[in-house]
Amino acid sequence: SINVARLLGRLSELGAIGRDADGRLVRLAASDADREGRDRFVSWIEAAGLEVAVDRIGNIFGIWAPADVTDVQPLMLGSHIDTVIDAGIYDGCYGVLSGLEVIETLKESGFVPTRPIVVAAFTNEEGVRYAPDMMGSLVYAGGLDADAALATIGTDGSKLGDELRRIGYAGDRVPGFLKPHAYIELHIEQGPVLEREGVPLGAVGNLQGISWQRVTIEGDANHAGTTPISMRRDAGHAAARVVIFLRERAKAANTPTVATVGCMEFEPNAINVIPSRATFTVDLRDPDEERLNQEEAALARFLETLSDEEDVTITVERLARFQPVKFDERIVAAIEAAAEARTLPCRRVTSGAGHDAQMIARIAPTAMIFVPSMGGISHNPKESTADDDLIAGANVLLDVVRKMTEE
Amino acid sequence: SINVARLLGRLSELGAIGRDADGRLVRLAASDADREGRDRFVSWIEAAGLEVAVDRIGNIFGIWAPADVTDVQPLMLGSHIDTVIDAGIYDGCYGVLSGLEVIETLKESGFVPTRPIVVAAFTNEEGVRYAPDMMGSLVYAGGLDADAALATIGTDGSKLGDELRRIGYAGDRVPGFLKPHAYIELHIEQGPVLEREGVPLGAVGNLQGISWQRVTIEGDANHAGTTPISMRRDAGHAAARVVIFLRERAKAANTPTVATVGCMEFEPNAINVIPSRATFTVDLRDPDEERLNQEEAALARFLETLSDEEDVTITVERLARFQPVKFDERIVAAIEAAAEARTLPCRRVTSGAGHDAQMIARIAPTAMIFVPSMGGISHNPKESTADDDLIAGANVLLDVVRKMTEE
Numbered sequence: 001s002i003n004v005a006r007l008l009g010r011l012s013e014l015g016a017i018g019r020d021a022d023g024r025l026v027r028l029a030a031s032d033a034d035r036e037g038r039d040r041f042v043s044w045i046e047a048a049g050l051e052v053a054v055d056r057i058g059n060i061f062g063i064w065a066p067a068d069v070t071d072v073q074p075l076m077l078g079s080h081i082d083t084v085i086d087a088g089i090y091d092g093c094y095g096v097l098s099g100l101e102v103i104e105t106l107k108e109s110g111f112v113p114t115r116p117i118v119v120a121a122f123t124n125e126e127g128v129r130y131a132p133d134m135m136g137s138l139v140y141a142g143g144l145d146a147d148a149a150l151a152t153i154g155t156d157g158s159k160l161g162d163e164l165r166r167i168g169y170a171g172d173r174v175p176g177f178l179k180p181h182a183y184i185e186l187h188i189e190q191g192p193v194l195e196r197e198g199v200p201l202g203a204v205g206n207l208q209g210i211s212w213q214r215v216t217i218e219g220d221a222n223h224a225g226t227t228p229i230s231m232r233r234d235a236g237h238a239a240a241r242v243v244i245f246l247r248e249r250a251k252a253a254n255t256p257t258v259a260t261v262g263c264m265e266f267e268p269n270a271i272n273v274i275p276s277r278a279t280f281t282v283d284l285r286d287p288d289e290e291r292l293n294q295e296e297a298a299l300a301r302f303l304e305t306l307s308d309e310e311d312v313t314i315t316v317e318r319l320a321r322f323q324p325v326k327f328d329e330r331i332v333a334a335i336e337a338a339a340e341a342r343t344l345p346c347r348r349v350t351s352g353a354g355h356d357a358q359m360i361a362r363i364a365p366t367a368m369i370f371v372p373s374m375g376g377i378s379h380n381p382k383e384s385t386a387d388d389d390l391i392a393g394a395n396v397l398l399d400v401v402r403k404m405t406e407e
Numbered sequence: 408s409i410n411v412a413r414l415l416g417r418l419s420e421l422g423a424i425g426r427d428a429d430g431r432l433v434r435l436a437a438s439d440a441d442r443e444g445r446d447r448f449v450s451w452i453e454a455a456g457l458e459v460a461v462d463r464i465g466n467i468f469g470i471w472a473p474a475d476v477t478d479v480q481p482l483m484l485g486s487h488i489d490t491v492i493d494a495g496i497y498d499g500c501y502g503v504l505s506g507l508e509v510i511e512t513l514k515e516s517g518f519v520p521t522r523p524i525v526v527a528a529f530t531n532e533e534g535v536r537y538a539p540d541m542m543g544s545l546v547y548a549g550g551l552d553a554d555a556a557l558a559t560i561g562t563d564g565s566k567l568g569d570e571l572r573r574i575g576y577a578g579d580r581v582p583g584f585l586k587p588h589a590y591i592e593l594h595i596e597q598g599p600v601l602e603r604e605g606v607p608l609g610a611v612g613n614l615q616g617i618s619w620q621r622v623t624i625e626g627d628a629n630h631a632g633t634t635p636i637s638m639r640r641d642a643g644h645a646a647a648r649v650v651i652f653l654r655e656r657a658k659a660a661n662t663p664t665v666a667t668v669g670c671m672e673f674e675p676n677a678i679n680v681i682p683s684r685a686t687f688t689v690d691l692r693d694p695d696e697e698r699l700n701q702e703e704a705a706l707a708r709f710l711e712t713l714s715d716e717e718d719v720t721i722t723v724e725r726l727a728r729f730q731p732v733k734f735d736e737r738i739v740a741a742i743e744a745a746a747e748a749r750t751l752p753c754r755r756v757t758s759g760a761g762h763d764a765q766m767i768a769r770i771a772p773t774a775m776i777f778v779p780s781m782g783g784i785s786h787n788p789k790e791s792t793a794d795d796d797l798i799a800g801a802n803v804l805l806d807v808v809r810k811m812t813e814e
């Protein structure tokens with residue numbers, strides 16, 4: 001079994017890096033805080049006696065390749081260590097640090113694997129500063145050109161390539177340089193299902209599709225006191241109608257579709273001026289590709305009607321679009337078997353969040369293990385998982401990895 | 408009649424001051440751009456041979472007090488020269504520069520008034536950077552303590568008193584030091600009525616009440632992909648419901664009530680995080696005090712229901728509350744008589760915007776003159792008034808002033 005004190009200690013140590021003046025955890029991709037987190041992770045890889053590699057998009061790899069197996073395709077474990085704004089400490093970091101922990105535990109036990117084992121920390125999984133999310137793993141899997149990704153402009157106007165160079169993580173390995181035999185990602189659920197069912201483990205069978213769009217509505221600035229309601233071209237009011245439309249539709253549809261408006265900006269954003277412009281994001285998700293297409297189409301139709309009704313101009317920019325993914329049945333079954341061997345209840349679940357596993361599934365058999373999130377809360381400092389569950393998840397990962405590298 | 412070239416020349420000269428990198432006119436109260444505009448105005452007062460005075464809240468006065476009448480209460484003309492963000496060049500400036508123009512024209516013609524004539528430029532009429540609006544005139548009229556006003560914190564975190572000192576306009580005169588015999592303000596209508604009726608002049612009989620509130624809604628940040636709609640405490644969605652409520656109510660009520668949500672901010676404002684906090688402003692106006700009270704109460708009731716339905720916490724902060732004002736019937740009639748003498752059609756109108764006249768009406772008989780705004784557009788770079796209308800308005804002001812200072 002894994003070294004509990006080491007894993008939990010590192011989780012809280014990494015979680016202390018990137019606190020802002022208000023104590024909020026903000027370790028956005030390729031920021032100074034991200035640099036500090038990366039440096040710490042690299043120091044732990046080195047302390048474990050693994051080889052460190054960094055690719056052009058800044059993905060970090062800790063490689064354990066015993067002499068006899070250097071030519072064999074590696075088993076890859078991993079996740080990400082960038083965070084959202086005001087984040088919890090488990091999202092991503094738990095999977096990365098557990099991957100390292102599993103390798104160290106196996107190495108210390110004298111185990112000799114039949115293939116290399118690699119732990120990966122992928123760049124910019126959250127997509128908060130640079131869109132799309134899961135960018136590092138997407139580039140790694142060949143789904144996005146590295147140069148195009150490095151040219152991405154962030155919400156703060158910065159360019160990802162410049163920022164990676166600045167923080168010292170513009171590596172020279174070509175993304176995809178290690179083709180994994182298989183990929184396994186351990187992660188907190190970030191949703192309420194496992195806790196509600198009282199089950200400590202989830203074998204993730206599939207992952208929903210993600211559609212990200214940015215909508216800009218342009219009306220006309222005018223005086224709040226003198227402009228009759230009938231003469232207004234109010235971009236803010238039109239934007240509010242979209243927020244309501246998405247909610248009403250998600251409620252009425254009675255499907256697992258979720259829709260979120262997370263960002264919203266008004267211009268000129270003055271108390272006595274009718275907004276001339278509203279810019280906001282739409283995050284739409286569904287495990288079914290056809291239904292996700294339908295929801296996108298319904299939004300497009302609504303925006304067309306809205307544009308007429310409110311006499312506004314609407315433009316839509318696509319920020320990300322990922323299809324739903326079905327994970328590898330053999331690895332999912334291996335996870336269930338490992339849980340059963342430790343007499344830990346385990347349930348098949350769908351991932352609501354996007355994960356690096358979704359991208360790596362394009363190039364290798366892939367699966368994920370979930371542990372419960374208290375109250376279903378994530379992307380929030382209240383994000384939390386019981387220590388026992390964290391330990392159970394890491395031990396199941398250990399068992400699956402040992403199994404997959406001993407035959 | 409007034410010097411047309413001088414008035415129009417100064418209007419465009421002042422309108423060129425405070426352009427940002429994108430060419431937008433942004434001369435917010437007590438900013439560097441405001442300093443530059445004030446300096447120019449003061450240079451014109453001095454060139455006209457008037458005395459310059461600045462009071463503690465930064466109101467600027469150009470005083471024409473011929474030797475025999477220094478002890479008599481002055482007739483005051485005025486408005487403001489601060490602007491909104493991305494403003495037009497007429498709002499406020501037209502009244503200030505016409506006031507100066509009227510004094511210079513009378514002075515140059517050899518006219519000797521029976522009382523001093525003063526032109527005033529009041530600080531922070533727009534209220535965009537510091538709330539409430541009409542702050543300089545409110546303080547001048549004794550409606551707000553000067554020290555309290557100087558301690559106001561702006562949207563950018565600055566303190567008004569510090570900023571006035573920084574730009575050199577923290578004067579030493581006590582606000583209210585000149586008690587006006589009467590006050591007249593010439594202004595663009597900023598609304599569509601005069602243009603629609605094809606009338607070049609408005610004699611403003613009254614001015615609607617203004618209620619400004621800031622609403623903060625607090626929900627819970629959570630993951631956009633994993634959180635079922637039923638479990639969300641979405642501050643952004645709750646805010647959108649308020650925007651829709653205000654619009655539906657204003658439309659249904661079939662009264663002149665107008666409601667505007669001009670500012671909106673989400674937190675953490677990230678694409679894949681349900682907003683934990685939404686902050687927005689509500690601007691409610693009605694010429695009838697009782698109805699304005701009713702609208703405020705209806706909003707308060709709605710927020711209570713909303714708080715239950717959306718499981719969010721709502722706090723409301725009052726930023727400004729001004730009662731409707733009826734202007735002085737004798738001055739309004741004098742404006743109508745002056746228009747008639749020049750055979751200019753003139754109509755009684757209600758002001759939809761707040762004005763410094765609304766504040767000075769507390770301490771002196773007051774009225775306003777309006778000229779048409781093309782397309783009813785204001786608080787927008789497209790704000791515009793035909794030169795003929797600008798000239799007509801200034802000449803009617805000239806005639807009324809002459810009349811009121813010759814008996």
Ligand SMILES: NC(=O)NCCC(=O)O
Binds near residue numbers: 352632679
């Ligand atoms: N796991 C996670 O939070 N990923 C970020 C991408 C997403 O929004 O799902």
Ligand SMILES: NC(=O)NCCC(=O)O
Binds near residue numbers: 223225498597
């Ligand atoms: N005239 C004018 O635009 N005043 C600003 C205050 C208001 O919002 O009415």
